[in-house]
Amino acid sequence: MSKILEIKDLTIHYVTDSEVVRAVNDISIELEEGESLGLVGETGAGKTTTALGVLGLVPNPPGKVISGEVIYKGQDLLKLSDAEMRKIRGREISMIFQDPMTALNPVLTVGDQIMEVVRLHQKVSKAEAMKRAMEMMEMVGIEGARCGEYPHQFSGGMKQRIVIAIALACNPNLLIADEPTTALDVTIQAQVLDLIDNLKKKFNTSMLLITHDLGVVAEVCDKVAIVYAGRIVEYGTLNHIYNNPHHPYTNGLFGSIPDFSHKAHRLNPIKGLMPDPSNLPEGCAFAERCPHVTDACRKKQPIAVEVEPGHFVRCLLHEKEVR
Amino acid sequence: MSNLLEVKNLKKYFKTNRGLLHAVDDVSFTIPRGKTLGIVGESGCGKSTLGRTVIHLHEKTSGQILFDGKDISDVDKHQLKALREDMQMIFQDPFSSLNPRMSVSQLIAEPLLIYKKCSGKELEQTVMQLMDTVGLAQRLYNSYPHELDGGRRQRIGIARALALSPKFIVCDEPVSALDVSIQAQIINLMQDLQEEHQLTYMFITHDMSVVRHISDDIMVMYLGMMVECCDSEEIFHNRFHPYTKALLDAVPIPQVREKKERRLIKGEITSPIHPGDECRFAKRCPYADQICFEKTPVSEEICPGHFVSCHHVREINHLQENK
Numbered sequence: 001m002s003k004i005l006e007i008k009d010l011t012i013h014y015v016t017d018s019e020v021v022r023a024v025n026d027i028s029i030e031l032e033e034g035e036s037l038g039l040v041g042e043t044g045a046g047k048t049t050t051a052l053g054v055l056g057l058v059p060n061p062p063g064k065v066i067s068g069e070v071i072y073k074g075q076d077l078l079k080l081s082d083a084e085m086r087k088i089r090g091r092e093i094s095m096i097f098q099d100p101m102t103a104l105n106p107v108l109t110v111g112d113q114i115m116e117v118v119r120l121h122q123k124v125s126k127a128e129a130m131k132r133a134m135e136m137m138e139m140v141g142i143e144g145a146r147c148g149e150y151p152h153q154f155s156g157g158m159k160q161r162i163v164i165a166i167a168l169a170c171n172p173n174l175l176i177a178d179e180p181t182t183a184l185d186v187t188i189q190a191q192v193l194d195l196i197d198n199l200k201k202k203f204n205t206s207m208l209l210i211t212h213d214l215g216v217v218a219e220v221c222d223k224v225a226i227v228y229a230g231r232i233v234e235y236g237t238l239n240h241i242y243n244n245p246h247h248p249y250t251n252g253l254f255g256s257i258p259d260f261s262h263k264a265h266r267l268n269p270i271k272g273l274m275p276d277p278s279n280l281p282e283g284c285a286f287a288e289r290c291p292h293v294t295d296a297c298r299k300k301q302p303i304a305v306e307v308e309p310g311h312f313v314r315c316l317l318h319e320k321e322v323r
Numbered sequence: 324m325s326n327l328l329e330v331k332n333l334k335k336y337f338k339t340n341r342g343l344l345h346a347v348d349d350v351s352f353t354i355p356r357g358k359t360l361g362i363v364g365e366s367g368c369g370k371s372t373l374g375r376t377v378i379h380l381h382e383k384t385s386g387q388i389l390f391d392g393k394d395i396s397d398v399d400k401h402q403l404k405a406l407r408e409d410m411q412m413i414f415q416d417p418f419s420s421l422n423p424r425m426s427v428s429q430l431i432a433e434p435l436l437i438y439k440k441c442s443g444k445e446l447e448q449t450v451m452q453l454m455d456t457v458g459l460a461q462r463l464y465n466s467y468p469h470e471l472d473g474g475r476r477q478r479i480g481i482a483r484a485l486a487l488s489p490k491f492i493v494c495d496e497p498v499s500a501l502d503v504s505i506q507a508q509i510i511n512l513m514q515d516l517q518e519e520h521q522l523t524y525m526f527i528t529h530d531m532s533v534v535r536h537i538s539d540d541i542m543v544m545y546l547g548m549m550v551e552c553c554d555s556e557e558i559f560h561n562r563f564h565p566y567t568k569a570l571l572d573a574v575p576i577p578q579v580r581e582k583k584e585r586r587l588i589k590g591e592i593t594s595p596i597h598p599g600d601e602c603r604f605a606k607r608c609p610y611a612d613q614i615c616f617e618k619t620p621v622s623e624e625i626c627p628g629h630f631v632s633c634h635h636v637r638e639i640n641h642l643q644e645n646k
Contacts, residue, residue, distance in 0.1 A: 043473075043502050155592075185366055186529065186531070186570060186573045187365065187569060187573045187587070187588055188365075188591060189573065190573035191587060191589075213575065214577035215574065215577045218575060219575045242577065253504065256503045258536035260574060269511060270507075273472060
């Protein structure tokens with residue numbers, strides 16, 4: 001296995017006249033070939049901005065990549081020109097967007113939309129591209145003959161399958177999936193997750209899965225990064241995070257989910273709210289909500305420590321233990 | 324223990340250009356005083372319509388609704404106004420269900436003013452008290468909804484529903500739009516309020532873990548019809564209907580576990596317009612045979628308190644014939 005993607009200390013801010021929103025702060029991630037990493041966090045944690053940063057799609061202005069490197073197969077994507085980046089998007093790295101209802105163009109047939117990406121990246125005739133589009137549709141479980149239909153003629157689950165077909169049409173090496181199943185019903189979600197999982201295995205695609213659903217992550221990911229206020233607070237394998245969580249926020253997240261396998265009388269939610277990313281505290285961003293908070297937490301930004309091989313936690317509580 | 328709400332053979336059809344849409348078809352259930360009935364199902368199964376029809380936000384097509392011993396199936400405007408004091412609703416989307424031009428205090432005071440419950444200083448005090456009950460800080464008294472996050476907005480929605488001290492609240496996906504940590508806070512709040520005020524809830528959701536946590540009884544709906552209804556613990560251990568099985572199997576569980584083969588159901592929800600005399604799940608059901616396409620199954624009490632609508636429930640589950 002070799003590294004396919006390495007994000008090093010990525011920092012992205014949204015700068016407006018009145019404030020600076022620190023959306024992503026020093027995020028570092030490594031992804032091996034064929035591996036899936038789940039980026040988990042709540043609304044506003046900076047998950048989607050991280051993904052947009054990888055693809056060079058952060059809206060600028062106001063978005064600005066302050067520092068960091070995104071190394072894909074040995075080259076830093078952030079240093080590439082727009083033209084070079086366009087060659088990578090869709091062919092090497094592609095993205096599945098969250099909302100299938102708005103991700104598709106309503107005035108183009110779905111066949112045309114799948115064809116578009118094929119024709120952009122491969123020198124093929126229109127007829128060949130259409131053949132490829134129909135193959136892709138069959139692969140995601142929709143009759144190829146429906147390629148002349150428009151998005152509104154499909155249901156939500158089918159639209160998401162078409163979005164997946166577009167993303168996979170050029171056999172990308174890396175797939176970024178931004179909440180691919182959030183807008184879908186559970187039975188359809190299960191179908192789509194199975195589909196992504198099968199296609200991933202078939203083509204040995206790596207995946208960065210962005211979600212807030214710890215259940216979905218457990219189904220499809222190998223590694224997990226828990227994001228809070230633009231920082232990765234805990235990072236490790238599925239087993240590390242689910243069976244041996246260390247960070248108080250991770251524990252809080254698990255305490256907030258009603259347990260499906262047995263009935264508890266009360267939930268243990270995390271108190272309070274996520275801090276405003278335009279006004280992050282000096283110390284640990286989770287301090288105000290943390291049950292184990294100390295004075296030191298409010299002053300010092302914790303560094304990531306390795307509590308067991310491959311399992312990193314960013315918390316002062318564990319910083320001391322390790323030393 | 325008496326039943327607060329009793330619904331018998333409730334039907335709600337909508338006229339559409341393409342024909343009659345059977346949103347709720349022949350649904351019967353009861354909710355005992357102080358208990359919670361969870362209604363689950365995928366989008367388009369009629370769960371919201373059912374909730375709205377029960378409290379007369381939609382006028383029913385036929386059927387009977389008994390509330391607190393009284394028949395409220397047909398009420399005029401004045402009776403309805405009196406009735407609404409006792410039955411309230413919490414809406415799904417705290418971003419669109421609050422008037423953006425009204426302040427928090429105005430929003431919460433609105434039902435009290437409409438029912439001329441109090442005015443002046445007393446009104447102010449009652450509003451303060453309600454804010455306290457739902458955990459809204461007093462400093463937010465003059466804030467507007469756009470200044471608040473989703474969790475706080477949903478608290479306003481709950482305060483509005485509680486203002487008239489109702490007996491019965493229809494909760495239509497009250498936590499679906501919220502992040503998990505906030506969702507847990509709201510669920511705990513709703514449970515506390517239920518205990519304090521002996522509230523009866525009809526809790527509509529698509530989230531299986533949430534519904535198990537909060538409900539005493541669960542009703543599963545599919546395309547306007549009830550497919551299974553029983554005690555909430557029972558349904559997680561002994562589920563008999565093939566749809567319920569598939570639905571619960573599809574829920575991703577936040578645990579590291581062996582990848583089990585899931586019994587995924589194929590296809591998607593079919594159209595509720597002009598359904599024929601058939602089991603509505605038949606087209607997706609792995610056990611369907613001829614009778615399923617010829618006759619609509621009726622709900623049967625398989626064991627005490629456990630109702631299932633399926634022709635083949637006994638063969639599928641290897642159960643003995645009653646008596």
